Amino acid sequence: MCGVCGYVDPAAGSDPQHGPLARMTRSLAHRGPDGEGLWAGDGGVHLGHRRLAILDLGQGGTQPMTGEDGAVVVFNGEIYNHAELREYLAGKGRKFRSRSDTEVLLAAWEHWGESCLERLNGMFAFALWDPRRRVLFLARDRLGKKPLFFHHDGRFLAFASEPKALFCHDRIRAGRDIDLRSLSDFLSVGYVLGDKSIWSNLKSLPPAHGATFDAATGSLRSWRYWNLADFVLAPRRPYDQSAREHFMELLDDAVRLRLDADVPVGNFLSGGVDSSAVTAVTARISAHPPTAFTVGFAERSFDERIHARIVARHVGVRLEELEVAPDRDTDLAALAWHLDEPFADTSALPCFHLNQAAARHVKVALAGDGADEVLAGYPTYKANRLYSVYRHMPAPLQAALDHTARRVLRPSYRKVSLDYKLRQFLAGRGLSAERAHYWWRVVFSNAEKHRLLSDDVLAALGDYDPFTVFADHFKEVRGGQFLDRCLYVDIKTWLANDILVKVDRTSMAWGLEVRSPFLDHRLVEWVLGLETSAKMRRGRQKCILKDCMTDRLPASILNRRKEGFGAPTAGIGRVDPPESGRLAGLFRQNFRLSPAREDVTYKSFVLRMLAAWAEGAA
Structure with missing residues (x-):
């Protein structure tokens, strides 16, 4: 796991030590604290790398790395099947001088070219x-676990693992401004959707895509090398005993591959079924019992340590616990710096602390991310089924229920509180099934955004609606069963643009690599092709995982209500008088985005919301 950056600029000099490349690379030092490499070639090609050493800890893994045929690569991530690929390529005459998966990646490129992406598991x-074709080749993994941002304006292309590195280049920083559609995304769902970024002059290479930049012409061509929709629309496989056996074979192998490291490996353990299952498999197949890490809060509804202790004792692992008080100004400022873009998932803060604690003991941690999206674990999938009944109730009755809920139910800051779920559900009356699925995650409605955003911004946005991103993904799997279509949409949006962003930024902030066995593409492909009863049946969720873990985890863990991983936020800003609250103060200090963006929102409306929050009325 590392940080990468670089640019192709025919007008640039050839000294990588002096100029934008050095600044860009050093801005990513947190992603790779174990080494730095800078390289420049003919034609204004500059590549920078910060290394987090996981495999071949000596010089064999140093980057930028040059292959036998002269190709030069900077690589962030892990190729889990590198041993298998190394054996195949060695049989074809390739010579290897290290254990590094980066060297295998180079050899794979030189042997297969662009089609090497189809052979990578990682x-x-x-x-x-x-240098032979004079092209820069960019690529990103199938599900978007590792980020890659870029700037392209004709002859000039630059890329980096994080936006902050790109803004170390004067040419890019000078054109920085807010992308209003991304701002609208953030206000609607709490994160930026698709290949956009919050910055108008930066984009993100989509998951499962490769791209080539032709240095001679300045053209950029991108393509998709893997299509998840193919597996959603494939004929359904039955859910039976053989399916359960194959699922465990895939999960066991996914964990086995992710234990490959020349540094200590641990597990994240919340006490939920996903992280518990990964920890149980790790404890069973690992040569050394791993250490598990969990984080807790004084607010009992958010504290899951008791469940983590039960699992740790049951599977025989040592548990490291950390209690967090998530209301410190410095924490919020540091987290915002690492995130780079607006991000409203409160679980980012406990993840930030969990990764900090784990990084004191290990350099790699296995986690349960992705299981909810692949195996239908979220309450929203139950809401979809209930809504299929609710939407056929008489409209006056729907309106009466919604009005009553808004009058009677006071907001609660408890985790996954009933008032929030019920009010959101009832407010979804009159929506299509697809729009309702989107609505369950909406933060600000379109009507509320019209109160929040200035007239000029609303005019510039025109008829843009973030739901169109979701609608397009629903269309890509038209004809599939509705549950599977929802899983596909959530993988493309919530997982790619929220969960995996959070995992990457909060782990890389501390130089920690997080690996997610449930996101092994072989497991994802296979599970999405199963009949829906393997994922959800009569309200029971993650059926195949729970059935397979019946003899491996306590019943109290398998039968737990889904709670998610969040942080208590009620205490932030709660002081007297409200106007001097911590959050309001932070807001006033950091609200100005740029002189050109002072008119983005109506400040008075925002400050009224903050004051209501501080008083406990919102």
């Missing part, structure tokens, strides 16, 4: 300069 984002 999480990755990399840039490779091919």
Whole structure:
């Protein structure tokens, strides 16, 4: 796991030590605290790398790395099947001088070219300069576990693992401004959707995509090398005993591959079924019992340590616990710096602390991320089924229920509180099934955004609606069963643009690599092709996982209500008088985005919301 950056600029000098490349690379030092590499070639090609050493801890893994045929690569991530690929390529005459998966990636490129992506099992984002074709090749893993941002304006292209690195280049920083559609995304769902970024002059290479930049013409061509929709629309396989056996074979192998490291490996353990299952498999197949890490809060509804202790004792692992008080100004400021873009998932804060604690003991941690999206674990999937009944109730009755809920139910800051779920559900009356699925995650409605955003911004946005991103993904799997279509949409949006962003930024902030066995693409492909009863049946969720873990985890863990991983936020800003609250103060200090963006929102409306929050009325 590392940080990568670089650019192709024919007008640039050839000294990588002096100029934008050095600044860009050093801005990513947190992603790779174990080493730095800078390289420049003919034609203004510059590549930078910060290394987090996981495999071949000596010089064999140093980057930028040059292959036998002269290609040069900077690589962020892990190729989990590198041993298998190394054996195959060695049989074809390739010589290897290290254990590094980066060297295997180079050899794979030189043997297969662009089609090497189809053979990689891993999480990755990399840039490779091919001097023979004079092209820069960019690529990102199938599900988007590792980030890759870029700027392209004709003859000039730059890329980096994080936006902050790109803004170390004067040419890019000078054109920085807010992308209003991304701002609208953030206000609607709490994160930026698709290949946009919050910055108008930056984009993100989509998951499962490769791209080539032709240094001679300045053209950029991108393509998709893996299509998840194919597996959603494939004929359904039956859910039976053989399916359960194959699922466990896939999960066991996914964990086995992710234990490959020349540094200590641990587990994240919340006490939920996903992280518990990964920890149980790790404890069973690992040569050394791993250490598990969990985080807790004084607010009992958010504290899951008791469940983590039950699992740790049951599977025989040591548990490291950390209690967090998530209301410190410095924490919020540091987290915002690492995130780079607006991000409203409160679980980012406990994840930030959990990764900090784990990084004191290990350099790699296995986690349960992705299981909810692949195996239908979220309450929203139950809401979809209930809504299929609710939407056929008489409209006056729907309106009466919604009005009563808004009058009677006071807001609660308890985790996954009933008032929030019920009010959101009842307010979804009159929506299509697809729009309702989107509505369950909406933060600000379109009507509320019209109160929040200035007239000029609303005019510039026109008829843009973030739901169109979801609607387009629903269309890509038209004809599939509705549950599977929802899983596909959530993988493309919530997982790619929220969960995996959170995992990457909060782990890389502390130089920690997080690996997610449930996101092994072989497991994802296979599970999405199963009949829906393997994922959800009569309200029971993650059926195949729970059935397979019946003899491996306590019943109290398997039968737990889904709670998610969040942080208590009620205490932030709660002081007297409200106007001097911590959050309001932070807001006033950091609200100005740029002189050109002072008119983005109506400040008075925002400050009224903050004051209501501080008083406990919102």
